[in-house]
Amino acid sequence: MTALLEVESLGKRFGGVTAVDDCSFGVPEGSVTALVGPNGSGKTTAFNLITGYARPDSGSVRFAGASIRRPDPVRLARRGLTRTFQQARVFADLTLVQNLVAALQQPWWAAVRRAVRPHERTRTLELLEQFGLSALAEERAGNLSYGQKKLLEFATVLMGEPRLVLLDEPTAGVNPVLVEQIEERIRDLNSRGLTFLVVEHNMNLVMRLCDPVVVLDHGTKLAEGRPDDVRNDPRVLDAYLGG
Amino acid sequence: MSRATAASLVRGGAFAAAGIAFPFVVHAAWIVNIGVLTLMYATLATAWNLFSGYTGYISLGQVAFFGLGAYTLGISFEHFGIGSGYNPLFALPVVGAGVALASLPVAWIALRTRHMTFAIVTLTLLFVVQQLAFNLHSLTHGSSGLMLPTPTFDIASYDRPFYLAMLALLLAALGLCWIVLRSKLGLMLLAIREDEEKARGLGVRVTGAKLVAWWLSIAITAMAGGVWAYYLTFIYPESAVDPLVMIGAVLMTFLGGRGTLWGPAIGAFVLVPAQQYLLTRLGASELYLVGYSAVFMVVLLVLPRGILPSLRDAIERTRERRRTHGKRITRREAAA
Numbered sequence: 310m311t312a313l314l315e316v317e318s319l320g321k322r323f324g325g326v327t328a329v330d331d332c333s334f335g336v337p338e339g340s341v342t343a344l345v346g347p348n349g350s351g352k353t354t355a356f357n358l359i360t361g362y363a364r365p366d367s368g369s370v371r372f373a374g375a376s377i378r379r380p381d382p383v384r385l386a387r388r389g390l391t392r393t394f395q396q397a398r399v400f401a402d403l404t405l406v407q408n409l410v411a412a413l414q415q416p417w418w419a420a421v422r423r424a425v426r427p428h429e430r431t432r433t434l435e436l437l438e439q440f441g442l443s444a445l446a447e448e449r450a451g452n453l454s455y456g457q458k459k460l461l462e463f464a465t466v467l468m469g470e471p472r473l474v475l476l477d478e479p480t481a482g483v484n485p486v487l488v489e490q491i492e493e494r495i496r497d498l499n500s501r502g503l504t505f506l507v508v509e510h511n512m513n514l515v516m517r518l519c520d521p522v523v524v525l526d527h528g529t530k531l532a533e534g535r536p537d538d539v540r541n542d543p544r545v546l547d548a549y550l551g552g
Numbered sequence: 553m554s555r556a557t558a559a560s561l562v563r564g565g566a567f568a569a570a571g572i573a574f575p576f577v578v579h580a581a582w583i584v585n586i587g588v589l590t591l592m593y594a595t596l597a598t599a600w601n602l603f604s605g606y607t608g609y610i611s612l613g614q615v616a617f618f619g620l621g622a623y624t625l626g627i628s629f630e631h632f633g634i635g636s637g638y639n640p641l642f643a644l645p646v647v648g649a650g651v652a653l654a655s656l657p658v659a660w661i662a663l664r665t666r667h668m669t670f671a672i673v674t675l676t677l678l679f680v681v682q683q684l685a686f687n688l689h690s691l692t693h694g695s696s697g698l699m700l701p702t703p704t705f706d707i708a709s710y711d712r713p714f715y716l717a718m719l720a721l722l723l724a725a726l727g728l729c730w731i732v733l734r735s736k737l738g739l740m741l742l743a744i745r746e747d748e749e750k751a752r753g754l755g756v757r758v759t760g761a762k763l764v765a766w767w768l769s770i771a772i773t774a775m776a777g778g779v780w781a782y783y784l785t786f787i788y789p790e791s792a793v794d795p796l797v798m799i800g801a802v803l804m805t806f807l808g809g810r811g812t813l814w815g816p817a818i819g820a821f822v823l824v825p826a827q828q829y830l831l832t833r834l835g836a837s838e839l840y841l842v843g844y845s846a847v848f849m850v851v852l853l854v855l856p857r858g859i860l861p862s863l864r865d866a867i868e869r870t871r872e873r874r875r876t877h878g879k880r881i882t883r884r885e886a887a888a
Contacts, residue, residue, distance in 0.1 A: 360753060386755030394753075400746035403739075410736075411743040412754040420737040420761070469755050 312371075313338040313473055313504050314359065314390070319368035321354055321528075328354040330528035332368070336473065341495060341505040343519035343536075345512070347548060351528035352508045353395060356475055359506075360392045361385050373472065387414055389472035393479065395508075397458035401451030405442060405461060408450050409433040412468035433468075440464045441490065456487040463494065474498075476507045480514060492518060516540065524548070560730060564723075571719045575712045584711040588783065590824040591718035595776045596801040597808070597816030598725040602732065603769035604802075605811045607762055608745035609666070612798055613674030614773055616681040619793035620651045621774030622781035626698045627691055637704050640782055641717050644775045651774035652767045659766045663759065666748075678793055685789035697788035700781060714783040721779065722817065725772045729813050732765070741765055745811070807851055809858030818859055823847065 312335035321329040329351040336342045344352050357363040359370055361380030370377045372390050385391075400408050410425050410433060425433075437443040440460045445453065450461060459479065466474055479495075480488045492514060495505060509515050515522060515536065522539045524532040526548040532539050539545055571591075575584050596618065604611050624647045628634050634643045662673045685692045692698055705713055732738045740761040743751040751758055781787045801816075804823050809815025826847045830840040855862035 362749070362753070382749075382752040383755055383757060386753055391755070392753055394750065398747050398750045400743050400750070402746055403742060407739060407742075411739050411751070411756065414755045415736065417757060417760060420735060420740065420764070422736050424734055424736055424739045465754065 311338055312336060313373060314506065315371040316355070316359065317369045317371070319355065319358055319370065320366050321351075321358055321363065322366055328528055329358065329365075332525065332528060332530055334523045334530055334533055336504060336506050337521070338504055339499070339502060340521065341499050341507060341519045343515045343522040344506060344508045344525065345510075345515060345522060346525035346531070350525040350548075352525055353477060354528070355525070356392060356477055356508065360390065360475060386469060386471070389470070390475070391466045391469055391471040391473075392475035393459075393462045393466055393477055395477040395481070397455060397462050399450040399453070399458050399461050399465070401449065403450055404447050405437060405450055405453075406430060406433050406446050408461060409436060409465055409468050412465045414469045436464050436467065440494065456483040459483055460487065460491070463491065467498070471503070473504045473506065476505060476509075478508055478510065480509065480511050488514065564726065564730070567726075568719075568723055571723070572716070575709070575715045579709070581711055584715055586825055586828045588711055588715045588718055589828065590820055591715065591722050592776055592780055593800060593804055593824050594817040594820035595718060595722045595725050596773060596797070597804040597820050598722065598729060599769045599772040599776070600801050601805050601810065601812075601816040602725065602729050602772070603762075603765045605805060605816070606732070606738065606741040606745060607765060609663070609762070610671045610802075611674040612671050612802070613662075613677035614769070614801065615795070615798035616674075616678045616793055617651055617655055617770045617773045618777035618780070618797065619681050619685065619789075620655075621647055621777030622787050622792045623685060623692055623698065623777075624651055624774070625778035626700050626781050626787055629700050636701060638713065640703075641713070641779065644717075644778045647778050648771035648773075648775035652771035655770050656763060656767060659763060659770075660759075663762055663766075678795060678798065682789050682793040685792060692789070695788060697786055698781075700785045700787070702785055703782060711783075714779060717779045718776070721772060721776055726813065726817065728768055728772070732768070733813060737761060737764060742811075803848065806858060807848065809860030809862075812858070812860045815858055815860040822851070822859070 314336040316332060316334050319329050319332045320327075332351065332355060334344075344355065346352055354363065358365045358380070361377075361382040361384070364380070370380065372385070372388065377385065400411060403411065406425060410429050413429065434443055434446060437446055440463070442457060442460060442464070445457070450458065453461060459482075463476070463479060476495075479491050483491065488511070495507075495518060499505060507515070507519060509519075520536055521534055522536050523530060524539055524542075524545050531548055532542045532545050574587060578584060596614065600611070600614050603609065625640065625643070628643060628647070629640070634640045658677065662670060662677070665673050686694050688694075703710075703713070732741070740751070740756050740758070743756055744758050744761060748758055777792070781792070784791075800823070804819030805816040806819070807823060808817065808819025827840075827844050830843040834840040834843060851859065857865070
């Protein structure tokens with residue numbers, strides 16, 4: 310497997326705090342790669358650097374074989390790299406259908422077209438059906454429960470037909486039934502060729518779902534490998550349990 | 553055509569018809585004069601809403617471009633000879649498009665800031681333009697003001713052409729807002745207002761969308777400035793770039809309902825006549841300002857989200873109550 314995303318000695322400091330330090334890892338094409346580590350180990354910062362929400366102080370990111378010199382979320386999303394946020398973020402005042410249609414990537418001249426065209430609505434409803442949200446299609450997204458917002462956010466990033474999706478804690482604060490649903494969605498989409506990079510604290514889920522697993526600690530890669538190998542790595546146990 | 557579309561067109565058509573008929577029915581010059589002023593504020597508020605209401609970027613510099621439009625038209629009289637009578641009004645689209653185009657680089661820089669910073673940055677624009685008007689003597693005649701040629705309209709219906717020009721601008725602004733709200737551009741703008749960072753992560757071209765909305769908004773604003781200058785025939789820096797006009801337009805938008813189609817115009821239609829009425833009745837005692845603010849306080853107390861959204865909520869609640877009225881007892885029983 311070739312790497313779809315390659316992170317090369319990435320570094321980022323916020324004042325005196327080194328959030329990410331000489332961090333390198335790869336996301337093989339077609340994989341569900343996990344990025345785990347204790348709180349404050351730099352996972353979300355790494356996400357922000359990869360997706361262009363923050364500028365790295367050092368290092369480089371390669372996506373689909375091309376080096377990303379000036380990371381910018383809009384450009385990256387249009388090249389097929391997109392993300393969700395740790396706290397579910399939806400367009401609260403828009404309906405579910407509008408939320409999804411807003412995420413369609415279209416040429417600039419399409420801006421004069423109708424906001425939601427019939428075939429776009431059809432596609433949206435299909436996607437909402439897969440996520441069990443179709444009954445709420447015309448509801449304001451702000452009225453959804455937190456778990457439903459997580460599902461909607463996940464569905465939203467799929468509208469742009471990405472190649473790589475970065476999920477930031479997709480199951481945090483979500484009830485067990487929805488966790489199962491999210492897991493199922495990831496498996497299904499992955500089997501159809503979509504690559505994932507997942508930050509997740511639910512270790513059972515990570516062990517079931519992800520391969521390889523990358524462990525961060527203090528902003529640096531501690532271990533990388535198959536879930537079983539990583540789980541039994543003494544350095545990893547030490548970082549998680551020994552503090 | 554859907555029912556909602558037909559309903560909006562009927563609503564717009566009725567408003568346009570009533571608006572056009574008004575100065576032909578009412579001849580009192582002072583009332584038509586209030587009409588011109590009301591339409592001007594309604595246009596400014598609607599244009600402001602098109603950018604600030606839909607994107608959530610609170611611009612306090614809009615009136616800078618109102619002033620630029622006014623001065624551009626005034627200066628054109630001196631340097632290009634744009635005719636008299638109705639002719640100068642036909643030059644307005646060029647003035648609007650030009651001023652808006654010239655404002656784009658400034659907007660592009662200003663839009664690198666957000667929230668309060670954006671409001672302050674745009675507010676400085678207002679004072680920059682005012683200072684330019686003071687100091688570019690050769691063009692603006694500075695503080696002694698710029699005199700425009702007196703329009704050659706019949707004295708009995710002198711206000712009418714300006715009324716109709718302002719009405720045309722308001723209708724154009726409302727039409728634009730209507731189209732934008734139904735288009736993908738509108739969806740992009742609302743997405744920006746709701747969560748710009750998320751929108752960027754989804755690949756929404758946020759900068760382009762904001763600049764288009766800005767351009768449309770400024771073009772209308774500058775045209776309104778042009779009509780106003782031609783109407784008054786005399787402009788000076790403090791009157792052409794007046795922070796109070798800016799505040800008025802913003803207040804009217806909030807009063808009527810920010811982000812809605814008709815809200816800003818409704819706000820203007822409530823506030824401007826009230827202000828003018830109080831000015832004529834209580835003008836001598838300065839009490840009119842107290843009255844003006846009282847109108848405002850009452851509306852904000854009773855309808856905090858603005859007239860239109862509050863009314864919409866009330867209607868929705870009533871409908872909901874009617875629908876669930878029969879079921880209420882069973883629900884209470886179920887709860888017990």
